[in-house]
Amino acid sequence: MIKKLFLGLVLTGSLGMSNVIAQQGLDNNQADFGEFMNRKGTYTRTASGKPSENYWQNSANYQIEVTLNEEEHVLAGKVTIDYINNSPEELDFVWLQLEQNRFTEDSRGTLTTPIQGNRYNGDTDGGYEISAIQAKVGKKGNVSSKYLISDTRMQVWFDEPIPAKGGTATISMNFSFKVPQKGMDRMGRLEVEDGWIYAFAQWYPKVAVFDDIEGWNVEPYLGAGEFYLEYGDFDYKVTVPYDHIVVGSGKLMNPKEVLSSELMDRYEKAQNSDETVYLVSPEEIQNTELTRPKQEGMITWHFQIQNSRDIAFATSKTFIWDAAKINLPSGKTILAQSVYPKESDGEEAWSRSTEYSKASIEHYSEMWYEFPYDAATNVAADIGGMEYPGLNFCRYTSKGEGLWGVTDHEFGHNWFPMIVGNNERRYAWMDEGFNTFINHYSTLAFNDGEYPSTLNQTRRYNNYFLNENREGIDTYPDVANTSNLGMVAYMKPAIGLIMLREYVLGAERFDNAFRSYIETWAYKHPQPTDFFNHMENVAGENLSWFWQGWFYGNGNIDLGLNAVVPYAGNYVAVINNKGDIPMPVLLEIEFEDGSKERQMLPVEIWQRGDTWNHLIKTTKKVKSVVIDPDKVLPDINLGNDSWPQPIYED
Template identity: 80%
Template sequence: MRKIKLLGWVLSAFLMTGSLSLFAQQGRENNQQDFSEFMDRKGNYYRSASGKPGEGYWQNAADYQIEVALDEANFTLSGKVTLTYTNNSPEPLDFIWMQMEQNRFTETSRGTLTTPVQGNRYNGDVDGGYQISNLSAKVGSKGTTSSKYLIDDTRMQVWFAEPIPAKGGKATVSMDFSFKVPQKGMDRMGRLKVADGWIYAFAQWYPKVAVFDDIEGWNVEPYLGAGEFYLEYGNFDYKVTVPYNHIVVGSGKLMNPNEVLSKELQNRYAKASQSDETVFLITPEEIKNTQLTRPKQDGTVTWHFQIKNSRDIAFATSDSFIWDAAKINLLSGKTILAQSVYPKESQGQEAWGRSTEYSKASIEHYSKQWYEFPWETATNVAAEIGGMEYPGLNFCHYTSKGRGLWGVTDHEFGHNWFPMIVGSNERRYAWMDEGFNTFINHYSTLDFNEGEYPSTLNETRRFNNYFTSDSREGIDNYPDVTNLQNLGMVAYRKPGIGLVVLREYILGPERFDNAFRSYIKTWAYKHPQPADFFNHMENVAGENLSWFWKGWFYGNGNIDLGIAGVQPYGGNYLVSLENKGDFPMPVLLEVSYDDGSKERITLPVEIWQRGDNWIHQIKTTKKVTAVVIDPDKVMPDINLANDSWPVEIYK
């Protein structure tokens, strides 16, 4: 096809009829519906319109004491959990609901029965589930003890003899529990056979209280698969008894190193905590050398951990771990420990030998850029798990290497900010943890080792095949409803891309970072809803972004801005722009002149309030040779053909 010289139809009309008729055309349509509120974001007593907790905001608290023991012969974990529950809500509670996630691993669980016949990532063993006994529930220190409970799938309802008083009433629930440790634990926990023994990855391992909040009351969605977790904050004190030759790593601080580590291992641990370089605690050659590394040579040993102001805990144990560690430096001057445990199969500098280096870099970056990491250790565990996060501890696949290991390690540690510090509801709003985390991973990857590994999140147009497909789904879909083939886009990439566009194209880094840091600080250890995020970002950044939230996060449309033509006029130039997409966006133009110079012009999103066409006048004495929309290609605009003038691609 011959090269086309574009003349905007509006410009032709302008030259024929004059300026009054031209500019009158720009007001004939009205797109105000694109800019109007799309959800109820009004403030109330509990949550303010500024996106902060309101005067009456409350959330309940859950403190746990847990003691468990591993029976390797039967692959079971057994023990006792005691929950101290504080009801800060404005109403008395006759009962509480608890999450019983190991019950997912039964033949009749809802999760099993809703798994496709062909299977998926969330396949799991079906011969498990909790055994519960000796349940005791009591309000206050002198209340009457109740043993009444009801278990339905992955939920347990525990009743009290009298209600837990509102606004600070306390209750305790204790029970004995045991379960068979699944070998395949839905890619989130389980056990892995390696050359030297078994690796046990324990998550969703103790009965835990569900969230009672001002939005839903009790949040009792069952544990099915894709939907993750929503948990209360509190303090954890837990003890894990294992065979003497095991190493245990867990969320929080190891409280009894003198009892579980040999003198040599204690010395190495202390050395690692002062070293910026990775230090071996147990080398590959020392895995079975219990004389060197363990204080006992028979029986069992109990490892004791504590973590404060956390929403969950996880741990791993094995007799087959290589163990290394290094110091993490925080801006406050505090230092904590990065550590990795992995089998011989995972060793090597091209693989898990760099895990602690990756872990240290990841935690230091996020702490500097967004909010300081609050816990004493950051642990990476090699297991047969693609990647899963818990406070201060990850499970990543034991065969991961190089860029893949960096990516999964960095992603899972990023989850310490979303949702471990900012406690959103993962079971409903995956985009508020996976998407936000994917966004911060982008900048961490660019920062790591001067860009050793590439990030693709800013290459937004590489995903246009998805954005234009008929099978695409909206970000606001619940994760358990979303087609698993789309989950990576719906929960991870699309919201991550949206935040990159918001930072780099709409608000700019300074305004965005001020707002995002404020959001994290404001909602740290609390339970924000989507409206709280939207309101807070708008109030701190100083921008009404309803059109963007509505179009990108709560819509399924696409962006298509175009240049209809460029025409000289009165010694200047007129650029005819059009919005052929499903929602508006600001317009960044790069104008090239015949003297080789370039100029960037930003037009506000409000130009589209009046319609889908707009004329912009470039005032210049130079000759315009080219005009391009979004020269850095930040926006995922689905149509490359109309982004530039002259259009050279048509030949």
């Protein structure tokens, strides 16, 4: 017996064309097309998605000196923060983030971690020791030592308010903490055969953001929610045992003081080489006479980075160190470098890390916006993958496709959120999702597709879209179910941007808008509405239906092709929208002579109903019609997007 798997309308015989036309609904679908949220301009942000002439943003510059006690696994030092209040109001106090306080038994993060644990488990015997707090306004203000610490936040008070519109203040303090071995998959220490690898992140007290949307952003550091930070300049010095190598965000300012003459020659050679150069080879890890300028005591490494929102560094005596030149579109060259232990060595593993790093940075700089920092550093550590300005921590056991993927992803974060400084604590999709999107094209470009992109087939994620426990993109990361976070923050928003680029807008319109968004909001703090407004204004398209359906809804796409019937010497395709999200309809029509043509129907066909009759004007005989022939859309029903519909024998 022949059985149709999906029964369409058989529009022949007694069912005339008038009945087909009558199927077109007259329901008003304006709920799908209306403005779903207030996206009007404000005093500080324009309706076109740009900072207005009244936009303001505070900043903080840091001077930090720390010393590592390797025997006790303790980092101790001093931080001085110069804070600039560009806001229109006086500030009686500032809030700081003390993220090392997450590693205590009674922290909110510890107490909200499930008993069975999750990715964000961390040690609980750490936390800051804070002393010698001094805070004053201007250069001659009275010194205040008044402060309050609450979990991962610290409130510092002044004897007088910081003036509005350019007032300055200085805050300084001593701090120390035990370096966690398990640092929530973001930082910590790893013991390998030759010693310890220290990965330092969230390691210094830093100012929270005071913005025009919420005032002080003081969400605690719990786990999944990452960071929201002000921009500024950093000058930091790290004192370590003489046999350590230190790599950090920004530029190494004193290479001649910390490198031997031989290592200095190799360092300069790498800066001019497109091929990877060993600074410290696997055989030279313990050969300090060759690679270090001194043979005892401690040594200080000095780094600087400008207009950055954070810094991180790594230090170890176990590092293999290699590097190569990165070529930027402006003609400037910078350094790609990798440090890793012998456990990570090998051509199938970390020996290709610098090659991956160089390719990643060069691609993003050419396609989207030029990389702004002096070095791009990949560090092997016991961390799945974590990003900081100009420096990554990636799993030391990663190899091949996995190492490319994590390296490329973490370097992609230099664009989102390091250059475009969105609020990761609330809108993880604006950094993880956007980054996953640009990773797709970087992977396609690397060695002409040496490794496959996980987003080549969007329908592979349909199991999630059909799961009744799925959550929307707008779910805050610390609220989302951990099992859903990969889709909520990474894959679903990335798929949304792929649909916009490859299906809705086209590459040229999308790229113009996306590049403009990056340039417009570089080193600033965009909100979701700024992104939506800017994309619409530059691309020239009202996309409210898309933002509402995909980014702020939890429904699915299901376009169907009911039938194709002859009509007045032509053909009519009967199409319906069975899903929750309206979409344009791309038809590929194949004729009996083997020729094909494509026709795109605009999304507005769904403004007055969920059924549409499209006239295919042709003198040829139609053999087949398919919706979304390139399978860009994650359409949840694979069986109703083609005609004739498939038939199967029992």
